[in-house]
Amino acid sequence: SAVISQKPSRDICQRGTSLTIQCQVDSQVTMMFWYRQQPGQSLTLIATANQGSEATYESGFVIDKFPISRPNLTFSTLTVSNMSPEDSSIYLCSVDGGASINEQFFGPGTRLTVL
Amino acid sequence: AQTVTQSQPEMSVQEAETVTLSCTYDTSESDYYLFWYKQPPSRQMILVIRQEAYKQQNATENRFSVNFQKAAKSFSLKISDSQLGDAAMYFCAYVPQYYGGSQGNLIFGKGTKLSVKP
Numbered sequence: 001s002a003v004i005s006q007k008p009s010r011d012i013c014q015r016g017t018s019l020t021i022q023c024q025v026d027s028q029v030t031m032m033f034w035y036r037q038q039p040g041q042s043l044t045l046i047a048t049a050n051q052g053s054e055a056t057y058e059s060g061f062v063i064d065k066f067p068i069s070r071p072n073l074t075f076s077t078l079t080v081s082n083m084s085p086e087d088s089s090i091y092l093c094s095v096d097g098g099a100s101i102n103e104q105f106f107g108p109g110t111r112l113t114v115l
Numbered sequence: 116a117q118t119v120t121q122s123q124p125e126m127s128v129q130e131a132e133t134v135t136l137s138c139t140y141d142t143s144e145s146d147y148y149l150f151w152y153k154q155p156p157s158r159q160m161i162l163v164i165r166q167e168a169y170k171q172q173n174a175t176e177n178r179f180s181v182n183f184q185k186a187a188k189s190f191s192l193k194i195s196d197s198q199l200g201d202a203a204m205y206f207c208a209y210v211p212q213y214y215g216g217s218q219g220n221l222i223f224g225k226g227t228k229l230s231v232k233p
Binding site: 033041042043044045048058090092094103104105106108109111 | 148150152157158159160161162165206220221223224225226
């Protein structure tokens with residue numbers, strides 16, 4: 001399994017500002033995913049990020065609000081732009097299992113609070 | 116639309132006892148994967164067990180086993196000899212199987228919060 005780290009682990013931000021979350025993997029992976037987990041809720045996929053191509057966003061999520069970068073096979077960032085209190089959530093990145101098709105491993109998550 | 120339903124928002128079990136968490140799903144696909152993930156208060160999502168739909172045999176991982184009923188679209192998780200460390204949110208998840216690589220779009224249920232009483 002892959003070891004995944006996220007920075008920051010938590011943050012408290014002011015309305016209208018932006019936060020960039022980093023996801024680092026200890027091995028090269030093809031696909032990285034970003035999920036949002038609102039308080040007390042399940043996980044919702046924001047977008048899928050492949051290296052060298054534009055991220056693919058799920059319905060209800062747009063690039064202007066959640067720009068994603070994927071500069072190489074071990075790293076990705078998610079930016080939450082122009083934040084509002086409704087963006088307060090845990091944001092998790094995950095990676096595919098490589099040889100284990102359709103299996104994903106998750107990072108520890110970033111807890112974001114917007115005041 | 117593909118959906119995953121967990122009908123038990125909360126469950127409680129006595130230490131050393133057995134508990135079963137329920138999950139049903141809806142799909143028109145014939146090939147897919149099902150998972151149970153555990154999320155402790157630390158937030159780290161941990162894969163507990165997986166089941167390939169084409170396999171009739173139920174998956175087992177130590178104290179964890181599943182009852183996979185494909186026709187009924189049911190995928191329950193049984194935890195035997197429950198331990199205090201099993202206390203967590205448990206999420207059932209589904210993904211269709213696409214040959215040639217993962218599409219990654221895990222669909223999660225709303226989760227079941229499991230408490231373990233000493």
